[in-house]
Amino acid sequence: MQKIVVEGGQPLNGEVQISGAKNAVLPILCATLLADAPVTIRNVPRLHDVLTTAKLLGELGAGVVSEGSQITVDPTTVNSHVAPYELVKTMRASVLVLGPLLAKYGEAEVSLPGGCAIGSRPVDQHIKGLQALGAEIVVENGYIKAQRRGRLKGARFVFDMVTVTGTENVLMAAVLAEGTSVLENAAMEPEVVDLADCLNALGARIEHAGSGRIVVHGVEKLHGGSHDVLPDRIETGTFLVAAAMSGGRVTVTGSRADTLDSVLDKLRDAGAQIDVDGDRITLDMGGRRARAVDLVTAPYPAFPTDMQAQFMALNCTAEGAGVINETIFENRFMHVNELLRLGADIRVDGHTAVVRGVSKLSGAPVMATDLRASACLILAGLVAQGETTIDRIYHLDRGYENIEKKLSGLGAKIRRVD
Numbered sequence: 412m413q414k415i416v417v418e419g420g421q422p423l424n425g426e427v428q429i430s431g432a433k434n435a436v437l438p439i440l441c442a443t444l445l446a447d448a449p450v451t452i453r454n455v456p457r458l459h460d461v462l463t464t465a466k467l468l469g470e471l472g473a474g475v476v477s478e479g480s481q482i483t484v485d486p487t488t489v490n491s492h493v494a495p496y497e498l499v500k501t502m503r504a505s506v507l508v509l510g511p512l513l514a515k516y517g518e519a520e521v522s523l524p525g526g527c528a529i530g531s532r533p534v535d536q537h538i539k540g541l542q543a544l545g546a547e548i549v550v551e552n553g554y555i556k557a558q559r560r561g562r563l564k565g566a567r568f569v570f571d572m573v574t575v576t577g578t579e580n581v582l583m584a585a586v587l588a589e590g591t592s593v594l595e596n597a598a599m600e601p602e603v604v605d606l607a608d609c610l611n612a613l614g615a616r617i618e619h620a621g622s623g624r625i626v627v628h629g630v631e632k633l634h635g636g637s638h639d640v641l642p643d644r645i646e647t648g649t650f651l652v653a654a655a656m657s658g659g660r661v662t663v664t665g666s667r668a669d670t671l672d673s674v675l676d677k678l679r680d681a682g683a684q685i686d687v688d689g690d691r692i693t694l695d696m697g698g699r700r701a702r703a704v705d706l707v708t709a710p711y712p713a714f715p716t717d718m719q720a721q722f723m724a725l726n727c728t729a730e731g732a733g734v735i736n737e738t739i740f741e742n743r744f745m746h747v748n749e750l751l752r753l754g755a756d757i758r759v760d761g762h763t764a765v766v767r768g769v770s771k772l773s774g775a776p777v778m779a780t781d782l783r784a785s786a787c788l789i790l791a792g793l794v795a796q797g798e799t800t801i802d803r804i805y806h807l808d809r810g811y812e813n814i815e816k817k818l819s820g821l822g823a824k825i826r827r828v829d
């Protein structure tokens with residue numbers, strides 16, 4: 412099994428290009444199922460999750476052609492409406508074919524995602540939202556079995572809590588419903604806006620995506636078209652944290668600072684100087700040691716749960732102590748025990764972790780437990796004395812494109828070994 416080996420101690424300097432967002436491209440690929448003609452998606456990151464989604468679309472009968480950072484999906488040949496457990500269990504985002512298959516083809520059978528290392532991944536809100544649009548849904552034998560009689564009907568639906576994939580699933584179904592739907596307490600994440608932009612480019616009539624109240628005027632069909640995926644704000648944040656921890660100066664290019672307000676604020680609190688110039692964000696730490704920061708994860712525009720592990724790494728070697736409160740997932744502190752192996756000082760009490768900065772971490776073999784935990788361990792390895800070997804990096808390949816090449820380009824000593 413492949414591992415990442417990091418030798419700590421190099422300040423990072425230079426420029427790095429940001430890829431398209433994993434959490435935007437996956438729903439967008441699923442949304443192509445709604446169209447009546449081929450759809451081309453550009454700025455697609457080369458990630459394992461993208462390959463899994465392409466495989467799923469292929470199993471449903473769609474034509475999928477991938478060329479570099481572009482994928483064209485031809486949904487006109489879809490002949491199956493089943494998303495099997497084998498694919499859904501490796502990637503929760505597979506549940507996002509539920510809304511499109513139901514709305515377009517009248518039926519869908521999608522495996523329940525179950526849980527994962529970071530916590531349970533319930534889909535009750537997806538089901539309730541689709542039922543509000545008139546779907547008949549039963550859950551049996553581990554599958555969500557949905558069908559509709561006639562067209563789905565536009566409705567008002569209030570989500571019990573902010574759910575990103577829940578909003579996306581119901582939004583995609585509402586696009587082809589008869590009449591207007593109003594989704595209240597909707598997720599405001601930039602990835603939801605990107606999905607809505609893509610759907611509107613294909614002929615949907617979605618208003619106010621990015622607010623907590625999305626209005627969808629149903630249309631009879633979507634045409635083909637193309638869309639450019641928005642830059643990955645979590646990849647951007649991960650490189651900026653790496654730069655801050657190393658005391659260096661890094662410019663990320665092809666990024667969107669307006670999707671990163673809470674993350675950039677925390678980096679400023681940590682002592683970084685941040686300059687934004689169009690799609691370029693420059694972080695300059697000027698050789699200084701970061702200050703520890705407090706943070707609470709919450710739905711957008713608050714601090715993202717997907718950046719929690721990386722900031723925990725930052726706090727590990729920062730000046731002072733930082734309190735981290737994780738409110739989205741019940742088990743998203745799996746990286747703590749691995750950071751302790753590197754010499755970190757962290758106490759966890761329920762959803763709260765208190766991290767006291769230490770003057771140095773020391774390299775050790777560690778194990779990645781999930782996607783962002785993997786990134787966190789690389790960041791810690793980059794500032795630890797000696798060598799850190801990170802095992803189980805298949806998690807990393809789900810969500811970061813060429814992270815070791817990109818970090819090497821900034822001066823890090825990092826390599827992948829078999």
Ligand SMILES: CC(=O)N[C@H]1[C@@H](OP(=O)(O)OP(=O)(O)OC[C@H]2O[C@@H](n3ccc(=O)[nH]c3=O)[C@H](O)[C@@H]2O)O[C@H](CO)[C@@H](O)[C@@H]1O
Binds near residue numbers: 572577711717738739
């Ligand atoms: C709001 C939020 O920050 N969502 C994060 C979540 O999105 P993802 O879409 O995976 O998860 P949701 O946004 O749906 O879940 C948010 C919360 O709602 C609960 N829930 C969700 C759906 C449902 O039907 N019932 C239910 O109870 C979940 O248990 C969780 O506590 O994980 C992604 C991957 O780490 C992140 O990119 C998203 O930022």
Ligand SMILES: C=C(OP(=O)(O)O)C(=O)O
Binds near residue numbers: 433504
């Ligand atoms: C945990 C993540 O993704 P997923 O929901 O696909 O597991 C993530 O993007 O950090």
